[in-house]
Amino acid sequence: MTKTKILLATTASVATLALPAFAEELAAEELTIESTDLSTVVGGTTFKFYGQINQGILSYDDGLQSNTYFPVDNDNSGSRIGLETETNLGSGWTMGTRLEFGITPSSTSDVNIQDEHGDWSFDKTDIRHLEVSFGSDAYGTFSFGQGSMATDGITGADFSGTGVIAGAAVSDMAGGQLVRDTLGGFTGGKVSDHFDNMDGSRRFRARYDSANYNGFVFSGSYGQEVLSDGDSNDYYDVAARYSKDFGAYAFDAGLGYAWNGDDEEVLSGSAAVLHKDTGLSLAVAAGRTSADHSSTYGYVKAGYQQDWFKAGTTAFSLDYYEGSDVFEQGAGSRSVGLAVVQNFDKQNLEVYGGIREYKFDNASADYKDGTAIMGGLRWKF
Template sequence: MVRLSGQVNMGYLGYDDGQQSYGNFVDNDNSSTRARIQLFSSPNFDWRFEAIFEVEYQPLASNVVSQLDDRPEWSFDQGDIRKAEAAISNKSYGKLWLGQGSMASDGTAEVDKSGTTVIAYASVSDTAGGYFFRAPGGALSDVTVGDAFNDYDGLSRKFRIRYDTPTFGGFGVQVSYGYDWLVSDPKPMYDVAATYAGTFGDVEVASAVGLSRNDQNESTRFDGSFSALHKPSGISVTVAAGEQDAAGPTGYYGYAKLGYEHAFFDAGSTAFSIDYYLGSDIANASSDSSSIGIAAVQNVDAANLKLWLLWRTYSYDEASLSFDRGQAIFGGALVKF
């Protein structure tokens, strides 16, 4: 069986760095525009084979645009290949992956049942990561939002071999070993992750933890996340945290989110969330970064459409300097096909 699918996710991003305001139509890097082709074997067999090829296309991404560069880049290169992988699985023996795709720890900091992840989750710099903070006096600093905010979510997608155990009572374990095929002298990367998903009465819960080592930049990460949804009320709570030990600063952060989802309209549910991020030593030693975000998502089920809107602040301070606070307003739509 062959399946073609994908999504387009774009909007208008307005950003105020404390001195000047900017605005651009951009691709939403919280969940990028992408297309994929999948090949599946028959589900009637005990062993199942699948292959996936997935690419993204972001001429101007929300985490790249900045005060100094708002020009679209129309070219396509190897870095736009998200997945090129094959896998074989069996319910009793687990799943073995080979190729470019998610390492075992990918997504361990981003478990979230709020219904607003299309625009707001632990990786808060996906919205405006390219913008520079304004230093005292009004000059642009050399620190971007992306430098100061990181959710340390494992090792992302790499060329790897990965094994996922079957789940037992909702628990599962994943391990992988790989490298970054885009660099000229790749070094090993390896990780392990554990996940859990279950239901306790009216409450759905999910969680994940990951431990990863990247020899490319000599860093070690430990991260995790937990999310719970009370189904009758639509109220959810999400928390995440992570730490990176590297040659530079040993950074760490915490993230908390309160969500609410309800079907006000026949077209689909509406989700709201408010979140808070607090990090230390991420961009530089003795630095602090914080963010508050308020998000809304309206689902239009018949059209596979999500309409989303976000307001988010970014604050960054160093030991002897306080930088101007940045504010982002981001609104747009995601449509899946």
């Protein structure tokens, strides 16, 4: 049996453990259906259909040639579609399920001068979530199936309001672009090879998230990669998060540690603060990983947002990334980005634009700098 079949069969089996309780509840009461937006309540179970479309236009100058890609999916927050359910099991416990697929044809993580259209095919790696969870306010949440490891999102603390186009994963705007050497050849890999925010991943895993203790939540997970071939490693991680308001200030932070069977270890985290009265925010992220060689990075982002227009908040940000030994030992990478986002609250729409410069340094080779300019919109439903 393949890993994918095991994923589907095991997750479905765990889900059926709670179905008798749901069926008994449904049989004992009159069937009721209510609709609120894209949510429907059937008996004691809420079904929520959701998703987002995030499309734009990308222009990339690799130091020798400039190309434009349209339409292109924004890998900062790719298009997706999903279905969530929540069932009240009684005694303070609920069961949840989540099925979510990425819909990212011609993504910024794929397109480049040699492949202007990316990969439009759908395969099993587009399964973002296929999981079941059981939780209570008192005891926390247990999750099983394809989904986020404990450290997924640990470097994403951010109050700037521009996360749809700018964040610690600075390569997301143009990750698939090829890096040229000074002679014009493509010897430097892709942009994404030079920039790593050392965030967690989604895998087939068992995960536990504690209850909230005065703003603190602790998590741990164990998982395997079942959607891609050739990876038989075991993955482990633990994380701690803290989020709380202090009067005029909001604070968010997280720290995570991950390791696998190849003796690769990753320590990463982030923190962000917002001054509500002025709309000013500051976010920082950093990480260190060890495998064939150790690599490190640091990231800082300043944000400003105001409600100048009735339609919704306008947000700006300026950020800077610096990495060491990410591409290979002796290599350096730097990036500066400027972003703006206009929200249209009634339409659940964000219109955004950004410009980012990528600089590549290497002890053994010289590479040309790159510049990405992107504009687009994200619509959530």
